[in-house]
Amino acid sequence: MDEPENDQQESSFSASEAIEREMRELRRRDEEKRRRMKHLAKNRIRRQMKYIGGDFSLLLNQDVPYDVKCVQLIGFGLSDNICTAKILMPLPSEQEVLILAHSCGVNYHDVLTRHGDLDKWARSSRLPLVMGSEVAGEVVALGKDVTEFCLGDRVMALPERNAWCQYVVCHVDLCFKIPEKMSYHEAVALTVDGIVAHSLLFHMGNLSPGQAVLLHSNPGGLDTMVTQMARTVPHIRIFKVATHNEEGQCDSADETVHTIQRNTDYISEIREHSPQGVDLVLDRYFDGNFHRDFNLLRPMGKYVLFGEQTSFFRQVFAMARST
Secondary structure (H helix, E strand, C coil), rough: HHHHHHHHHHHHHHHHHHHHHHHHHHHHHHHHHHHHHHHHHHHHHHHHHHHCEEEEEEHHCCCCCCEEEEEECCCCCCHHHHEEEECCCCCCCCEEEEEEEEEECCCHHHHHHHHHHHHHCCCCCCCCCCCCCCCEEEEEEEECCCCCCCCCEEEECCCCCCEEEEEEECCCCCEEECCCCCCCCHHHCCCCHHHHHHHHHHHHHHCCCCCEEEECCCCCHHHHHHHHHHHHCCCEEEEEEHHHHCCCCCCCCCCCCEECCCCCCCCHHHHHHHHHHHHHHHECCCCCCCCHHHHEEEEEEEEEEEEEHHHHHHHHHHHHHHC
């Protein structure tokens, strides 16, 4: 009666041994593959140093991936066309740095790219492409002739694309050091929105102390950045036409910002506080309010249209040039 039991135990023991041997073999193969890929990655870096130049010492002293994870756009239109993928690890060339990404941003540039509007206008690269145009991280390699940055520097960067990746290559002219007390998440929020806000107010709008600004607001980082930057100008007055949900976002104790609910008679309210009108209009809507806003402008005032409507007018101008 004991023989069948012994046979069954021996059979189970043999099966367990076979499974264990198979697992050891799989682990051995995985480890061998990892060593082979590390060897290939470091050989590729050494060839880059030999033929192009640069400082890759930090990478050579650590485990370097051969390929890296990224987010790719495989077709214009739906968000389903955005997917994760693996690509060959990018390496910097002359006047470029390699950044280990800690934080990436999503902005209007990425929305236009996904829909294909920006790519048709700019005639840029073919699909698939790595998305993303703002990143913050650590400099881990220097291309040839880079003197502006050192290994280990914390930077925020504005590559035209390819920012949604573990490692990002960017030209030194589009990289900026991050202040010591600023986090990577805070830094990446300053890149695109910060530059656009600064351009709207000071390059296009030429904002000066004592002036008044009308901002047609929309929830998001750009409008918050415009408001914060405008408040740095002495004796400035900001009229912010916003939705009811946005109204609570403004500091009611701050007399420089007057929030007016959309779909109301904002012209009369602005005239009550600023009888002579405003010096700068920042508008992202255009339809239905252009003539009223234009009549609010003081002599030599400026009207700046930005956002989605600029894509429409770009198409109109393109058609006009072709006729």
